[in-house]
Amino acid sequence: MTTTADAPAVPAAVSPVERKKREISPLNGLAHIALFAWAIATAGPLIWVLLASFKSNTEIFLGKPFALPSSFSFATYADAWTEANIGQYFLNSVFVVTISTAGTMLFGSMAAYVLARYQFKGNRFLYYLFVSGLAFPTFMAITPLFFILKNLGLINTFTGLILVYIAYSLPFTVFFLAAFFKSLPMEIDEAATVDGASHTRKFFQIMMPMAKSGLVSITIFNIVGQWNQYLLPVAIMQGAGADSKWVLTQGIANISVQAGYHAQWSTLFAALTLTILPMIVVYAIFQRQIQAGLTAGAVK
């Protein structure tokens, strides 16, 4: 974005622009205040969580939320990691999301590719069947879903959770990638066929590399979406011994309930910090890609 203000070559345009600029300056002051206030409102609760994670219960109840803790001990973090099982939940989340996102991307791009570039009977039907899944909220079907999994013996298993994550991520993945594969030029397709490449090889060696930017966006979208899932794991990971298989979101929610019973608030805050910090680090590094990935669906 360039401004016209630093273009003295067009003096005719400068004067009204300059005048406008001065007019606007009090408005700019207000703008700064509003933006700054929202930045505080956004970061405030997170900073508060970080500070409270070092405080003792007594300190937390002193009523000075942004006072520095009297000492910086990491004992609460050790508690959160081992006793409150944050470490376990974290690893469970990593395990589930790694496999389910990989599966979503593989099966989603396979389906999207075939639906976008091959003509056959039932193509449109299957495409709209996938896309219609976008329109309805997941919890509409949560009751039967539970019993379907139960009949298959998949309740309270990672396999069940992973398969469900993949299945419920397909609508958006197929919708987005089909549009993407459609936009790739047909000529390359034909050239590859003439060269004797099989359909499968064409997909993995020519189309997938060409669709890289789309694949990256949608991978990020799926990682974030599946990492943040709450309803599906709560509905699926229940039963005897389920707590050792919980993912991070349900684990944190449970620690919050437990903290209420035992008044161990600092452990909860430490657990929260351990959850949020890695995200801040990842976000700081991949900020641009993450914003692009999450808004990908809306910009189309």
Next chain:
Amino acid sequence: MRHGKYPFIIGFLAVPVVLYATFVVAAYIQTFQLAFTSWSGLGPIKYIGFDNFERLWNDDLFWRSIGHNLYLLILLPIITIAIALVFAFLLNAGGGMHKGVRGSKFYRVIFFFPQLMALAIVAVIFGRVFSTDESGMLNGLFPESWSPWLFLADERWALTCILAVMVWQAVGFYVVLFSAGMGSIEQEVYEAAALDGANRITLFFKITIPLLWSTLQVAWVYLGIAAFDAFALVNIMSVDRGGPDGATSVLSMMIYRNAFEYSQAGYASALGVALFFLTLTFAALTLRVTRREAH
């Protein structure tokens, strides 16, 4: 040339279609089937016609929950879009002649972050932020002479607190989304209008909003979907999960409790069907209301 086309198509589609049919399509279809049964989740399934829907019609909590969903459905998009539009405009100066305020990149990065956090985590944090005693962030910030605010424990304000958290989380995403939209508006359009003497307010309403219309439509749909959900927030943050006294109950919460706590799989499915028709109505209304002539 297309030798082996069909085996390839079938090979590529088999797994995704089977997964999707088993866990998504079948589940949605069975919602309609179970809605007409009195099934508890165990034992034989008995069909009872429209009894569940009659019960639902007379269920006060159902109507209150719908009311709460509608409250969120109306206010969440309006408030979020209004705030995000203003911020995006300030950050970009509408994509126009001024570069936007200093530090606009910094603001965008900060604002966006909550979108990355799971609603469940956000709910846990704000459950503490809204705590009714001095350990809560807000009550801790208030002067000591004030008596503590009840927030989520106050029937009149509990739902508004939940709305506020939803807005808090959503705004940044839409700031980024609208910024991208504003960035693609041609600079010349603004310059021409500014030379005609349009001030910034006029630019906003006469140029930015109309040119962003399709993005606003998308935002409305996304926020509408979020308003129909709200499960994580209500389940984790609210008093008695939907309380106090049903003041924050929403449809998703009712479905969950009937399915998994009250052993009312049939009734939960009937609620799911009600939700289905509400979603359809919302989609149809959105399309009708936001469609602009000659656009």
